[in-house]
Amino acid sequence: MRYSVDAGARHYYAIFFFCVFAIGRVSHADETQHPPAVAESLADAFRGRLKIGAAVEPAQLTEADGSLLVRQFNSVVAENAMKPADIHPREDTYNFAPADTIVDFAQRHHMAIRGHTLLWHKRTPDWFWIGKDGQPASRELVLERLRQHINTVVGRYKGKVYAWDVVNEVIDASQQNCLRNDKWMQVVGPEYISAAFRDAHAADPFARLFINDYSTHEPAKRDCLVRVIKGLLADGVPIQGVGHQMHISIYWPSVSSIDSSLTAFAQLGLENQITELDMSLYQHKDYRPATSLQQRLTFQGQRYGAVMALFLAHREVTAVTWWGVADDHTWLNVGNDVPGDDQPLLFDRSQQPKPAYWETLRGRPL
Numbered sequence: 001m002r003y004s005v006d007a008g009a010r011h012y013y014a015i016f017f018f019c020v021f022a023i024g025r026v027s028h029a030d031e032t033q034h035p036p037a038v039a040e041s042l043a044d045a046f047r048g049r050l051k052i053g054a055a056v057e058p059a060q061l062t063e064a065d066g067s068l069l070v071r072q073f074n075s076v077v078a079e080n081a082m083k084p085a086d087i088h089p090r091e092d093t094y095n096f097a098p099a100d101t102i103v104d105f106a107q108r109h110h111m112a113i114r115g116h117t118l119l120w121h122k123r124t125p126d127w128f129w130i131g132k133d134g135q136p137a138s139r140e141l142v143l144e145r146l147r148q149h150i151n152t153v154v155g156r157y158k159g160k161v162y163a164w165d166v167v168n169e170v171i172d173a174s175q176q177n178c179l180r181n182d183k184w185m186q187v188v189g190p191e192y193i194s195a196a197f198r199d200a201h202a203a204d205p206f207a208r209l210f211i212n213d214y215s216t217h218e219p220a221k222r223d224c225l226v227r228v229i230k231g232l233l234a235d236g237v238p239i240q241g242v243g244h245q246m247h248i249s250i251y252w253p254s255v256s257s258i259d260s261s262l263t264a265f266a267q268l269g270l271e272n273q274i275t276e277l278d279m280s281l282y283q284h285k286d287y288r289p290a291t292s293l294q295q296r297l298t299f300q301g302q303r304y305g306a307v308m309a310l311f312l313a314h315r316e317v318t319a320v321t322w323w324g325v326a327d328d329h330t331w332l333n334v335g336n337d338v339p340g341d342d343q344p345l346l347f348d349r350s351q352q353p354k355p356a357y358w359e360t361l362r363g364r365p366l
């Protein structure tokens with residue numbers, strides 16, 4: 001049989017369309033097994049139930065992390081820019097520009113903003129403790145400086161920052177009174193905490209005010225935090241919630257210990273927020289991995305799925321904030337005593353979703 005040009009063309013068209021169809025089927029089948037590279041928005045998936053946040057430095061906003069942030073998150077917090085020593089380095093000098101950059105970006109993209117933090121022993125600038133004559137500052141002077149600081153910072157972002165970590169890491173379960181024996185305790189005494197909350201409330205009565213800490217799943221620490229908060233509530237101090245930093249690992253803590261802790265604060269009638277979530281692939285300070293990277297990433301995904309399911313089961317948990325956007329920028333890789341290859345977040349160093357992302361998303365409310 002002679003092969004006409006038309007018949008030949010039809011033959012090639014048929015082969016071409018068959019291939020397109022077949023490739024389409026294969027790639028469709030692939031999508032169901034391996035999720036597509038461009039992921040849907042976490043923020044959309046949890047909208048109306050949880051705010052989905054990330055900590056950022058201003059420089060990240062113009063980089064790849066910035067576009068990922070806008071696509072996937074609807075809340076931000078400054079990783080460093082609002083800490084007292086960063087935003088108020090000298091008594092007469094505020095450094096608002098980095099924090100303003102983050103706030104302006106968030107507003108442009110209709111994102112919620114958490115404020116971190118108004119008081120932290122690690123980032124209280126030295127000038128707080130020195131009096132005009134070079135002598136140690138008096139209790140009254142320190143409290144007045146705290147009031148001025150809080151009034152200025154909270155006042156500047158009034159109506160923009162919806163929640164503040166008023167005090168950070170003030171609990172120490174090894175102390176009889178449960179409070180860290182730092183400069184604040186030594187110079188002011190325990191009243192510095194209530195003063196900070198009252199000052200913040202005076203500066204923005206609509207801001208939600210949190211006490212923020214790490215390892216809140218540890219029973220001794222949790223019980224101390226409960227005791228301190230009960231005291232604050234009894235004194236009529238304006239406090240609305242507990243911030244759980246949640247710097248955890250694929251190996252610890254147990255999900256049930258987190259559950260017990262969230263329950264304890266829910267029973268006090270408080271809001272719980274997860275404020276600094278990340279999940280290390282290592283044991284605490286033990287950097288010899290027990291299993292392959294692939295296994296640990298898979299396990300990380302499962303653990304993220306489990307903790308997200310727990311957060312969703314707690315109606316009083318209103319926001320989950322990761323301490324970073326993607327694995328290219330995480331505090332866990334900073335310093336000489338760490339390997340520098342930890343991958344604690346939902347997106348990898350190239351901003352691609354990890355198993356952790358898909359397992360987190362899987363728990364979305366129906």
Ligand code: G3I
Nearest residue numbers: 079080083116122123168214245247276323330331332334
């Ligand atoms: O900005 C300076 C830079 O100018 C300088 O060249 C460089 C040299 O070391 O230091 C830079 O500052 C560092 C800053 O991070 C920004 O990178 C500080 O030294 C460093 O101490 C600071 O670390 C931050 C740490 O808090 C202390 O403020 C981390 O980024 C930040 O992730 C970490 O966040 C804390 C939370 O606030 C509270 N909970 C624990 C969490 C992790 O430690």
